[in-house]
Amino acid sequence: MKSLGKHLIIEFFDCDDKVLSNLEGVENAMNQAAIEAKSTIVNSVFHHFSPYGVSGAVIIAESHITIHTWPEYGYAAVDIFTCGEEVEPYKAYEYLKEKFNSKSVNIKELNRGELDIENLKVKVS
Template sequence: MSIIARHITVDMYKCKTTCFDDMHALQNTIKTMLQESDLEILSSSSQMMTDEHIAIVLLFNEGHITVHAFPDLQYVSADAFLCEEDAAPEQVFSSIKKLFKPEKTKTTILKRGDFGTSTDMKPKTKTKVAPLRRIHNTGSKVINMLKNKDDNKN
């Protein structure tokens, strides 16, 4: 055994606002998604926290998932801890990402309980920007470039 678990953290920015309307519906939707991934849920809990964010915790035989949803910020922070060496927590989050439809995500994958078999202890981090956002940003850059070119001619 080289590791005992895989841990993924996901930050989702500019999420679809309708996801935050009903805390219990959100919890049930996430539960259903996990059950479709063949994860047997032992317990689940949701709570509206004092700073008006939703906290959801799901415990299952293979590990846990936590989701913190901040409706005012359109931001969701989530993590999954799967107690299997060959687990694929990123597959579990693919359906959760589809639910929130973020414009940008930042994902960090950690190998937990690495007892020295790996030479690289740095977490792997991926950032993904939704295509529409990229188009908008590129369009803005082109417009600014053309504007600067016209200003330089005068």
């Protein structure tokens, strides 16, 4: 069976708190991670919370990359959801791990849309 996409659910631990609290730095890192994965950026939006923490999303033609940071705990939660054969989500993961100076990581990979594509009729409205 073939899947339509790959979804990485990543927890970065023991990260640099200054990096995780910097809105511009997090946004730049997330956009560069999308580039490293060979995806096509459509848009990105990020928000800094008071007193700390950043959340944001990079919308890519192949799906999305999202983040929520807790600098006070040195923790970041990242989802990388990609579709297609050309995108390399693990390249984005490796880039972010280095940028956030993460000392420990928990990562899970899910196949999304596991379908018997050869025997499935495409519905078009």
